[in-house]
Amino acid sequence: MNDKPVEDLGEQEAASELERLAREIAEHDRRYYREDAPAVSDAAYDALRRRNDAIEARFPELIRSESPSRRVGSEVSEKFEKIRHAVPMLSLDNAFSDEDVADFARRVRRFLKLAEDAPLAITAEPKIDGLSLSLRYEKGELVAAATRGDGTTGEDVTRNARTIDDIPNRLKGDAPAVFEVRGEVYMSHAAFAALNARQAGEGKPVYANPRNAAAGSLRQLDAGITRSRALRFFAYAWGEASEGPGRTQMEVVAAIGRFGFPVLDLMRRFETIEELIEHYHRIEEKRAGLGYDIDGVVYKVDDLALQKRLGFVSRSPRWAIAHKFPAEQATTVLRAIEIQVGRTGALTPVAKLDPVTVGGVVVSNATLHNAEEIERLDVRVGDTVMIQRAGDVIPQVLGIVADKRPAGTEPFEFPSVCPCELKTPVVREVTASGAQSVVRRCTGEFACPFQRREHLKLFVSRKAFDIDGLGDKQIDFFYDDPDFRVRTPADIFKMAATNAAGLKKLKDKEGFGEVSASNLFAAIEARRTIPLDRLIFSLGIRHVGEATAKTLARAYGTFEAFHDAALKVAAGDEEAAAEMDALEDIGGAVLTAVAGFFSEEHNLRLIEDLVEQLAIEPAEKPAASSPVSGQTIVFTGSLEQMTRDEAKAMAEALGAKVAGSVSKRTDLVVAGPGAGSKLKKAAEFGVEVIDEDAWFERIGRGGRDGTRSGERD
Ligand SMILES: NC(=O)c1ccc[n+]([C@@H]2O[C@H](COP(=O)([O-])OP(=O)(O)OC[C@H]3O[C@@H](n4cnc5c(N)ncnc54)[C@H](O)[C@@H]3O)[C@@H](O)[C@H]2O)c1
Numbered sequence: 001m002n003d004k005p006v007e008d009l010g011e012q013e014a015a016s017e018l019e020r021l022a023r024e025i026a027e028h029d030r031r032y033y034r035e036d037a038p039a040v041s042d043a044a045y046d047a048l049r050r051r052n053d054a055i056e057a058r059f060p061e062l063i064r065s066e067s068p069s070r071r072v073g074s075e076v077s078e079k080f081e082k083i084r085h086a087v088p089m090l091s092l093d094n095a096f097s098d099e100d101v102a103d104f105a106r107r108v109r110r111f112l113k114l115a116e117d118a119p120l121a122i123t124a125e126p127k128i129d130g131l132s133l134s135l136r137y138e139k140g141e142l143v144a145a146a147t148r149g150d151g152t153t154g155e156d157v158t159r160n161a162r163t164i165d166d167i168p169n170r171l172k173g174d175a176p177a178v179f180e181v182r183g184e185v186y187m188s189h190a191a192f193a194a195l196n197a198r199q200a201g202e203g204k205p206v207y208a209n210p211r212n213a214a215a216g217s218l219r220q221l222d223a224g225i226t227r228s229r230a231l232r233f234f235a236y237a238w239g240e241a242s243e244g245p246g247r248t249q250m251e252v253v254a255a256i257g258r259f260g261f262p263v264l265d266l267m268r269r270f271e272t273i274e275e276l277i278e279h280y281h282r283i284e285e286k287r288a289g290l291g292y293d294i295d296g297v298v299y300k301v302d303d304l305a306l307q308k309r310l311g312f313v314s315r316s317p318r319w320a321i322a323h324k325f326p327a328e329q330a331t332t333v334l335r336a337i338e339i340q341v342g343r344t345g346a347l348t349p350v351a352k353l354d355p356v357t358v359g360g361v362v363v364s365n366a367t368l369h370n371a372e373e374i375e376r377l378d379v380r381v382g383d384t385v386m387i388q389r390a391g392d393v394i395p396q397v398l399g400i401v402a403d404k405r406p407a408g409t410e411p412f413e414f415p416s417v418c419p420c421e422l423k424t425p426v427v428r429e430v431t432a433s434g435a436q437s438v439v440r441r442c443t444g445e446f447a448c449p450f451q452r453r454e455h456l457k458l459f460v461s462r463k464a465f466d467i468d469g470l471g472d473k474q475i476d477f478f479y480d481d482p483d484f485r486v487r488t489p490a491d492i493f494k495m496a497a498t499n500a501a502g503l504k505k506l507k508d509k510e511g512f513g514e515v516s517a518s519n520l521f522a523a524i525e526a527r528r529t530i531p532l533d534r535l536i537f538s539l540g541i542r543h544v545g546e547a548t549a550k551t552l553a554r555a556y557g558t559f560e561a562f563h564d565a566a567l568k569v570a571a572g573d574e575e576a577a578a579e580m581d582a583l584e585d586i587g588g589a590v591l592t593a594v595a596g597f598f599s600e601e602h603n604l605r606l607i608e609d610l611v612e613q614l615a616i617e618p619a620e621k622p623a624a625s626s627p628v629s630g631q632t633i634v635f636t637g638s639l640e641q642m643t644r645d646e647a648k649a650m651a652e653a654l655g656a657k658v659a660g661s662v663s664k665r666t667d668l669v670v671a672g673p674g675a676g677s678k679l680k681k682a683a684e685f686g687v688e689v690i691d692e693d694a695w696f697e698r699i700g701r702g703g704r705d706g707t708r709s710g711e712r713d
């Protein structure tokens with residue numbers, strides 16, 4: 001951003017800066033609203049907007065028609081069908097101080113030509129940090145759900161909305177014939193933490209904050225994914241209504257509550273600014289304990305007749321304002337810089353701080369990201385630092401207070417070995433473009449105790465060995481308990497094999513009764529037979545996620561063949577490398593990771609130990625001549641003879657591709673009962689649709705567990 005004061009800008013300069021800001025803000029909006037993956041912090045984004053507003057205030061004649069100050073959100077993504085809003089969905093104007101709130105009330109009074117002391121009822125309620133959603137009910141039935149989009153046109157997320165428990169499919173009581181309920185879809189802190197842990201465990205990207213996670217989870221093409229994300233919803237507004245169920249904001253919201261929606265129980269109505277501000281502080285105090293993010297308090301003129309007279313200014317209603325909570329920043333002293341090691345061996349410097357309260361939460365750790373960041377900020381142990389907490393994400397160090405630096409401090413030296421007992425050297429990866437990555441890693445892999453524990457958690461997770469009753473908590477227990485000391489995947493199976501003795505020990509432990517101990521051991525035993533792709537995935541090789549593991553399994557067929565090829569790749573055998581490189585979706589990053597993994601002696605030992613415990617099911621090589629090979633198939637509706645995962649695995653083993661949505665390129669749709677819009681799409685594109693029975697017939701197989709084989713004969 002140009003930091004020349006706005007007062008010093010010439011008209012020419014102002015015009016070109018406005019143009020640049022419009023472009024830049026539109027790009028951030030696209031990433032934030034459409035991709036759910038912002039590139040900059042909200043504070044940095046807000047600064048761009050404030051700069052834009054300040055320049056426009058000084059040069060009103062330069063305001064562009066596509067100015068950010070006139071736009072809401074971002075254009076909708078082509079991934080979704082569009083829905084035009086009967087009543088636009090707008091943003092909110094912001095207030096940052098008590099004075100701003102008083103100004104708001106004065107503006108309202110002036111506009112309505114009310115005396116300074118005339119009574120004016122205003123409501124105050126929490127501003128939830130999620131994304132808004134409009135739900136259209138006709139004759140009490142939910143018929144459509146749309147995101148805000150650009151305010152005029154939103155994305156059709158009807159199927160996704162139906163998976164959210166807080167959203168009723170039918171309104172209760174006496175609802176108007178047409179009624180649109182509006183509110184916020186959000187994700188609780190607990191659900192957000194669980195989702196990110198799952199994503200990380202599966203090697204998928206994590207979400208920056210609960211708001212992005214909620215948006216990313218709602219805006220999925222596969223509503224099944226939305227269903228698995230534990231989204232919540234609060235109603236606080238409405239759109240088109242054939243009849244108004246009240247004359248004030250309070251009355252309509254109460255009616256929406258009676259229709260069956262969760263509404264904000266911290267919503268109150270007041271007559272004076274003092275009371276509004278008091279309520280704002282009450283909500284602010286509750287903030288840390290709510291279990292979900294709120295970023296301010298929204299004030300609304302209560303009387304709907306007055307709201308109507310007040311109307312809108314470009315992108316927000318004149319009758320409402322959002323009183324934002326102050327940025328959660330504080331200063332404190334940095335006592336130490338500790339290096340933490342993640343599952344993948346990435347070294348992250350963490351600032352150890354004198355405890356300080358930020359936004360109602362006591363903070364004593366903050367991230368410093370990487371060595372470059374420490375150098376850029378020139379943070380040293382002993383410095384007074386400014387920290388910031390945004391939502392539920394780990395607080396970060398923004399900078400130092402230079403004049404508080406004590407004498408004798410020294411620049412921080414980033415360690416060249418892992419803090420683990422192995423003292424393995426730290427390496428920097430080279431990115432695809434040949435640059436050195438800022439991430440430093442311990443090369444100890446499984447041998448590094450920091451990586452070992454996290455790796456065990458990945459190993460037992462759902463997409464890997466999926467051992468019933470063995471989750472993160474139990475891994476921590478077996479890792480730490482002196483009677484077990486589970487260190488490697490093989491140890492898990494060895495523990496279950498020492499059955500009698502191990503069981504006896506386990507039964508006496510807190511939290512394990514006789515039954516659960518034997519169940520757990522039985523569950524471990526049940527996984528001694530494992531499909532090859534799961535085994536490959538469970539090794540935790542960098543860049544080898546579920547899909548890559550499947551590709552490798554299918555390409556090599558047996559564990560021996562895969563192991564052999566991997567060892568050759570590690571030894572620099574060009575032919576083996578070229579063969580692996582040629583596989584679909586496998587490229588340089590996977591190859592480098594496989595080579596790295598299979599050249600570490602301790603990894604090879606670990607694999608050897610593990611394989612001794614297992615019976616590995618070879619992968620079915622795709623049958624080149626299967627009736628569906630090369631086809632793109634979509635499964636929809638509720639399948640009765642196989643789960644979705646099984647259907648997918650079966651089709652893939654036969655050389656088909658499985659897609660989540662129907663398009664021109666779809667060759668076949670297999671539909672179970674309850675299939676909906678995908679059938680319509682299939683008809684539209686002229687795609688063949690068959691049922692489950694026909695599917696089994698086509699691929700020449702009996703149903704699950706062979707139950708249908710009799711019929712086939
Ligand atoms: N980092 C980035 O790149 C980036 C990009 C775009 C936007 N943003 C951030 O997004 C925010 C701006 O987004 P915005 O334009 O959606 O506005 P907003 O989120 O500040 O306010 C408007 C929204 O508040 C929501 N809301 C929550 N509770 C409400 C209640 N009780 N009553 C009424 N509305 C309620 C509604 O969804 C409404 O659309 C800023 O915080 C900005 O920093 C960041």
Ligand SMILES: [Zn+2]
Nearest residue numbers: 418420442448
């Ligand atoms: Zn290490």
